[in-house]
Amino acid sequence: MTTYKTKQALPAEGHLATTPASEVRARHTPLVPSVGARRIWLTLLGWGIALFIFFPILWMVLTGFKSEAEAIADPSLIFTPTLESYVAVQARADYFKFAMNSVVVAFGSTLLALLIAIPSAYAMAFLPTKRTKGTLLWMLSTKMLPPVGVLVPIYLLFRDVGLLDTRTGLVIVYTLMNLPIVVWMLYTFFKDLPRDILEAGRMDGASTLQEVLYLLLPLTLPGIASTGLLSVILSWNEAFWSLNLTSSSAAPLTAYIASFSSPEGLFWAKLSAASTMAIAPILVFGWLTQKQMVRGLTFGAVK
């Protein structure tokens, strides 16, 4: 079993780790005389645009460390950092309770979505029928259902079965919300896997379960991981359902931030501190897993 794995997995990995384009180019192309000037230009442009895009986030983080008076004064990068907004924000609402809800709901729904989607994507990729294409498109079309269009029925159903303001309720909604995307991404990752590998496994007498556990999952791990990461991010940032289906005990960070937006919209330092706390975990998570996400995406839908 493992022989297939190593033998076949290597070319795919190796392909991704080829020499950077620039090195190849530097060796082979006749160099333009102004290559140094071009490099400086590129650096300025690249960094300029990156900072331009990042600026609102940077500004928000900085504002969180200012006093309220400094926050609404003329924009300035020079100020004495203070933690007073963070203290005030924490005193008003227990951040960790909301953060815990976000973590549980985002990861819980992602895990559940993956568990349900993997068999389905496996069947679609390796045992396609005439209906497979249609099923895939239909699944995606359920994503186009505007949440507001079905809010009232869901709200009434949840009220009747006691799922309002529970983590379980949110996990169910988020799982279903992300399921079509998760199935689609996994399907594209699975489909790109060379059929021969699974065929060879079958020849050796692997059962479906063994095939999935020992061949499919290890080989498509980057794809599964990137799908999972996207699902975590989408669940973490979802605002509509969390605002309408939770009130206090199951409210995630999206609700936390909303509680600071309306009555105290003008207290920018506190608002910024709360916002920074709400996005920090997922932003750092995104930064750390960015390579993984990119690798996964390379492996799958985008090639």
Add this chain to the structure above:
Amino acid sequence: MSKTRASGRTVGGLRSLSLQAPAVTLLLLWMLVPLGMTVWFSLQRYNLLMPGMESFAGLENYEYLFTDPALWRAMGNTLLLVGSVLVITVGGGVLLAVLFQQEFPGRGIARVLAISPFFVMPTVSALVWKNMMMHPSNGVLAWLAGVFGLPAVDWFSSLPLTSIIIIVAWQWLPFALLILLTAMQSLDDDQVEAARMDGAGPIAVFFYITLPHLKRAISVVIMIEMIFLLTIFAEIYVTTSGGPGLATTNLAFLIYIQALLDFDVGLASAGGVVAIILANIVAIFLVRLVARNLES
């Protein structure tokens, strides 16, 4: 499960069906139950403010909805919002992917900064843009305008839909960049090299090699973005609440106003049905087009 197969290939649709069953069943329930209830409510005179007054209304809610200019305005806004953001993010994403593919010092960090907005929750980005960037007197943009001696723009009252488009595009441009940058990395260097040898300039390489190579990735971006942009809600809720007037009301927000502010479940449900039909028309035409692109 442990049944061994001789040929391995054609075990028939039954196994395929049973493996798909959980996902399909759940999504079918998720779609049909609320949808059925929504259709049912849409045929009722049902207002939460008047309990006990529910009665069958026939197509009255739909009649009211279709003669209300708000519906057409909201549809127009929805399409304008989706279309503009798609053009900005795909166009900008391609250009930025080309830029960030070039080697320069600190490229890795610059990339990470540029894709960061994708991780920011929509409510937060809307709040930051509304209060700290676009605020007419204390915002950074107003301050910048002042530095150049220009009058400050009151973004949300004079250019409401444009403001929303800017905020949404800021959030989704990084997503397009992330996917397109990834696609760029699989571009065959030898091919580019060969074209260079044949005397192709950077512009020719871009149009004849890079763009065709990115076609599939662009399809993915368009498809995924369209799904999310059709139901944009939080950004509007936090910034303009659909106003001034109906300037920034999209379909999702229109239904929200009717359901939760006017408590008119019947009318809101009729709006929901219309939104679902519109979304599926888009799905049939565009997603099919894009999906075909993905097959090769």
